[in-house]
Amino acid sequence: MTVVPMVEAELFEPRRNTDTVVARRLDVREDPTWARLSVIAVTVIFLGVFIVLPLLNVFAQAFAKGAAAYYGALSAPDTLSAIRLTLVVAVISVGANALFGLIAAWAITKFEFRGKNLLVTLIDLPFSVSPVIAGLVFVLLFGLQGYLGPWLSDHNIKIIFALPGIVLATIFVTFPFVVRELIPLMQEQGTEQEEAALSLGASGLRTFIRITLPNVKWALLYGVLLCNARAMGEFGAVSVVSGHIRGQTNTMPLEVEALYNGYQSAAAFAVASLLALLALVTLVTKIIFEAHIAKGRTP
Amino acid sequence: MSRMSSTAAVIRRKSVIPGFEITLWTTLFWLSLIVLIPLGSLALKTAELSVAQFLDVVTSRRALHAFELSFGLSFAAACVNLVFGTIVVWALVRYRFPGRRLLDAVVDIPFALPTAVAGIALTSLYAESGWVGSLLAPLGVKVAFTPLGIFVALVFIGLPFVVRTVQPVLEDIDKELEEASASLGASRWTTIRRVLFPGILPALLTGFSLAFARAVGEYGSVIFIAGNLPNVSEIAPLLIVIRLQEFHYADATAIAVVMLLVSFSMLFVVNALQRWSEVRLGRRP
Amino acid sequence: MKISLVGISKRFGNFVALDNVDLEVRSGELLALLGPSGSGKTTLLRIVAGLDWPDAGEVRFDGEDALNRTVGERNVGFVFQHYALFRHMTVFENVAFGLRARPRSYRPGEAEIRRRVGTLLDLVQLNWLADRYPTQLSGGQRQRIALARALAIEPRVLLLDEPFGSLDAKVRKDLRRWLRNLHSEIHVTSIFVTHDQEEALEVADRVVVMERGRIEQAGTPQQVYDHPRTAFVHEFIGESVVVPVLIEDGEVRFDGRSIGIDPQGSPNGAATLFARPFDISIVPTSSENTLTGVVKRVHGIGPARRVEIALGSEGSGTIVEVVALRSQQWRIGDFVGLRPEQYRLFTHAGRGAT
Numbered sequence: 001m002t003v004v005p006m007v008e009a010e011l012f013e014p015r016r017n018t019d020t021v022v023a024r025r026l027d028v029r030e031d032p033t034w035a036r037l038s039v040i041a042v043t044v045i046f047l048g049v050f051i052v053l054p055l056l057n058v059f060a061q062a063f064a065k066g067a068a069a070y071y072g073a074l075s076a077p078d079t080l081s082a083i084r085l086t087l088v089v090a091v092i093s094v095g096a097n098a099l100f101g102l103i104a105a106w107a108i109t110k111f112e113f114r115g116k117n118l119l120v121t122l123i124d125l126p127f128s129v130s131p132v133i134a135g136l137v138f139v140l141l142f143g144l145q146g147y148l149g150p151w152l153s154d155h156n157i158k159i160i161f162a163l164p165g166i167v168l169a170t171i172f173v174t175f176p177f178v179v180r181e182l183i184p185l186m187q188e189q190g191t192e193q194e195e196a197a198l199s200l201g202a203s204g205l206r207t208f209i210r211i212t213l214p215n216v217k218w219a220l221l222y223g224v225l226l227c228n229a230r231a232m233g234e235f236g237a238v239s240v241v242s243g244h245i246r247g248q249t250n251t252m253p254l255e256v257e258a259l260y261n262g263y264q265s266a267a268a269f270a271v272a273s274l275l276a277l278l279a280l281v282t283l284v285t286k287i288i289f290e291a292h293i294a295k296g297r298t299p
Numbered sequence: 300m301s302r303m304s305s306t307a308a309v310i311r312r313k314s315v316i317p318g319f320e321i322t323l324w325t326t327l328f329w330l331s332l333i334v335l336i337p338l339g340s341l342a343l344k345t346a347e348l349s350v351a352q353f354l355d356v357v358t359s360r361r362a363l364h365a366f367e368l369s370f371g372l373s374f375a376a377a378c379v380n381l382v383f384g385t386i387v388v389w390a391l392v393r394y395r396f397p398g399r400r401l402l403d404a405v406v407d408i409p410f411a412l413p414t415a416v417a418g419i420a421l422t423s424l425y426a427e428s429g430w431v432g433s434l435l436a437p438l439g440v441k442v443a444f445t446p447l448g449i450f451v452a453l454v455f456i457g458l459p460f461v462v463r464t465v466q467p468v469l470e471d472i473d474k475e476l477e478e479a480s481a482s483l484g485a486s487r488w489t490t491i492r493r494v495l496f497p498g499i500l501p502a503l504l505t506g507f508s509l510a511f512a513r514a515v516g517e518y519g520s521v522i523f524i525a526g527n528l529p530n531v532s533e534i535a536p537l538l539i540v541i542r543l544q545e546f547h548y549a550d551a552t553a554i555a556v557v558m559l560l561v562s563f564s565m566l567f568v569v570n571a572l573q574r575w576s577e578v579r580l581g582r583r584p
Numbered sequence: 585m586k587i588s589l590v591g592i593s594k595r596f597g598n599f600v601a602l603d604n605v606d607l608e609v610r611s612g613e614l615l616a617l618l619g620p621s622g623s624g625k626t627t628l629l630r631i632v633a634g635l636d637w638p639d640a641g642e643v644r645f646d647g648e649d650a651l652n653r654t655v656g657e658r659n660v661g662f663v664f665q666h667y668a669l670f671r672h673m674t675v676f677e678n679v680a681f682g683l684r685a686r687p688r689s690y691r692p693g694e695a696e697i698r699r700r701v702g703t704l705l706d707l708v709q710l711n712w713l714a715d716r717y718p719t720q721l722s723g724g725q726r727q728r729i730a731l732a733r734a735l736a737i738e739p740r741v742l743l744l745d746e747p748f749g750s751l752d753a754k755v756r757k758d759l760r761r762w763l764r765n766l767h768s769e770i771h772v773t774s775i776f777v778t779h780d781q782e783e784a785l786e787v788a789d790r791v792v793v794m795e796r797g798r799i800e801q802a803g804t805p806q807q808v809y810d811h812p813r814t815a816f817v818h819e820f821i822g823e824s825v826v827v828p829v830l831i832e833d834g835e836v837r838f839d840g841r842s843i844g845i846d847p848q849g850s851p852n853g854a855a856t857l858f859a860r861p862f863d864i865s866i867v868p869t870s871s872e873n874t875l876t877g878v879v880k881r882v883h884g885i886g887p888a889r890r891v892e893i894a895l896g897s898e899g900s901g902t903i904v905e906v907v908a909l910r911s912q913q914w915r916i917g918d919f920v921g922l923r924p925e926q927y928r929l930f931t932h933a934g935r936g937a938t
């Protein structure tokens with residue numbers, strides 16, 4: 001090996017920090033104080049103005065005409081039927097997607113097969129489709145001038161402008177929520193435990209109920225939570241397929257729109273505040289669930 | 300059992316876990332029913348139009364303007380979210396300050412809040428009588444019922460995408476890299492610029508694409524604060540709705556197809572970006 | 585460059601990482617900080633680098649206070665345990681990083697940078713990898729690039745944190761030899777941290793044995809092996825036979841009986857006998873006072889036999905392993921005597937009589 005001329009080049013004199021005599025005893029990974037303060041300030045202001053302020057505004061406007069008006073708005077018959085409809089739609093959609101989610105996650109994570117990636121991409125499709133388009137496709141199928149329109153009206157079946165249409169559109173937009181939460185966890189957990197149960201003589205169904213389900217319960221609940229929040233709050237897709245008939249085919253978000261466009265702003269915000277509360281509860285529960293899921297992961 | 304061996308052997312290796320057939324076919328059935336067939340009707344409808352008719356619809360003055368508005372404002376909003384999202388995620392991940400956890404939860408609000416609620420909240424806030432609108436009015440700035448209002452709404456709903464996509468990547472960066480850079484004599488700014496930033500760049504671009512894709516299709520948050528005047532402040536999704544109400548299904552479909560093409564291109568870009576970053580940063584050979 | 589550490593102390597919460605450590609590192613020497621995990625060796629290294637700060641004490645580079653400077657200003661070359669190569673940069677860009685990161689007035693021109701990087705890559709014999717990315721390299725190659733990168737800034741001291749820890753045994757052996765050769769060429773003061781005593785003894789000019797935040801002994805590999813100063817060093821370095829004994833009336837006793845060896849000036853009381861397995865002879869028992877025991881197992885092939893002996897007349901005590909010549913035939917059940925030819929006695933305090 002050749003001798004390396006380490007002394008050849010002039011020795012680099014290390015830079016001396018002439019500002020301070022005593023070195024700043026900073027962790028090498030810390031940013032200077034002025035930078036930290038500005039970044040934090042910008043963060044607080046940006047989040048405060050763009051996110052916190054609108055949220056606060058919801059509640060401020062809801063109570064703008066006083067508490068009596070608030071409760072009055074919530075107990076109006078149209079509002080109550082909107083709440084009822086929203087709940088019914090949510091229960092059906094979330095239930096369907098939860099069941100589907102479990103089945104799909106089982107097929108995807110416990111087996112190897114070609115086309116798996118394609119399947120997952122297809123399941124994810126509803127995420128990248130605008131809600132309006134989600135509503136559009138069902139109108140194309142079941143609307144009065146849709147492909148099945150004439151057949152449906154012959155048989156007196158109403159899908160668009162009625163509950164079934166709203167349910168279908170909601171199921172579409174919330175389709176991937178539960179599956180997406182289940183897949184990573186189930187993939188990580190692998191098939192060992194199920195194989196052990198089977199080797200001990202348990203049937204497939206029993207294995208699924210006694211072994212798989214308990215292992216994924218937090219991810220399942222989390223997916224259900226997110227699915228529900230979206231199902232109850234969906235506006236675009238439902239707006240297209242609903243008839244906007246107050247008291248009949250208006251979900252809560254649509255009722256909010258109806259009230260707002262009808263210049264009953266405070267009432268609109270009152271109903272909106274319920275949805276906002278739902279969002280906050282969802283967020284809080286999400287944080288709790290995330291802690292549980294983190295614990296459930298293999299270390 | 301023979302049915303199992305024929306299909307099973309074709310599709311996959313033998314597995315001791317039961318239920319493959321039934322779960323896979325159920326999945327495919329449900330997927331087709333809810334997603335594929337409805338989306339298929341879109342394709343079918345589009346096929347009814349000749350190419351000339353299709354181009355007529357999507358290049359009409361009103362449609363072009365709607366596209367310009369939707370894509371243009373979505374892009375601008377995603378850019379703003381890129382810049383401020385980076386600042387926010389930096390503060391949330393690298394610094395400790397009182398209220399940090401709360402702010403972290405706040406970032407999720409646009410995800411969780413129903414779009415109609417966000418829509419009316421933003422409108423009343425930025426209207427001339429609202430808290431912010433009243434501050435801006437003397438300066439001659441009108442936000443509600445103008446494209447600027449649409450922009451604000453799109454920034455609102457896009458922010459979590461950038462932050463949440465970059466956050467795990469920033470959290471995972473090896474601290475030894477920063478120490479190495481410092482030990483080699485780099486200044487703090489150089490370390491950030493040349494070592495840390497390239498590490499999060501793929502995630503930033505992914506977050507940007509997601510924010511953009513979401514903004515393009517957004518309806519509920521925007522429909523109240525936009526003026527909804529054709530050729531001025533009408534977004535593409537609204538145009539689709541209007542055409543539907545007029546029973547011009549084919550027109551609505553044509554516009555939807557253009558929007559879908561843009562969304563899917565974005566999806567493709569995001570996927571490619573993620574794969575590129577995984578190769579570059581060595582998580583995949 | 586000479587490094588002086590005086591009175592270095594550091595705690596992390598309640599845990600004492602370093603306890604009043606003094607150390608002189610001579611200019612140009614290759615020094616090993618050796619010890620088990622938690623001994624403080626990595627903390628000490630990081631303090632020298634400027635990646636950590638001591639609670640008390642002085643660090644001087646050639647007499648100048650180093651604590652006054654940040655890690656970047658100290659001009660140290662630090663090689664991290666997991667290499668910390670920049671994955672988004674090529675090998676060339678990694679090595680050039682330190683040079684390019686200098687402020688404009690100190691930065692060499694591009695041509696000069698290319699030349700220097702080329703020389704360094706030749707030095708580590710990896711010039712052909714210049715355009716590859718770190719993820720395309722093997723562990724051993726990454727380690728050498730990390731070293732080249734640290735050397736690029738012409739550091740006054742080279743600091744290596746468990747440099748070979750995450751490599752295969754064979755690669756480790758090769759790189760050890762390679763590092764030793766490299767050092768004899770470039771003569772930069774170097775300190776490396778390891779928990780592998782074989783590595784330290786083979787590579788270093790001097791070995792500093794650390795335990796629980798203190799320096800147990802500092803000396804050449806020969807000194808540390810042949811003349812361990814404390815029980816810990818004796819046991820940590822090389823193999824040891826350990827027998828608890830009692831010093832009474834100038835005699836060394838085991839199991840109540842004198843074992844006929846010189847107490848080496850140790851005070852009365854409990855003590856521990858340390859010896860190397862091949863420094864103990866097995867002798868037939870006789871009327872002499874010796875350490876006795878019963879052969880339990882004989883194994884090993886080659887020039888030496890390993891004999892496991894249970895101490896005590898009943899053969900029920902501690903089991904020690906001793907090396908015997910092949911010519912000696914010992915069988916299981918044989919009642920034998922053990923005579924330590926070379927040994928140390930460490931009293932309760934852990935330090936032997938000098």
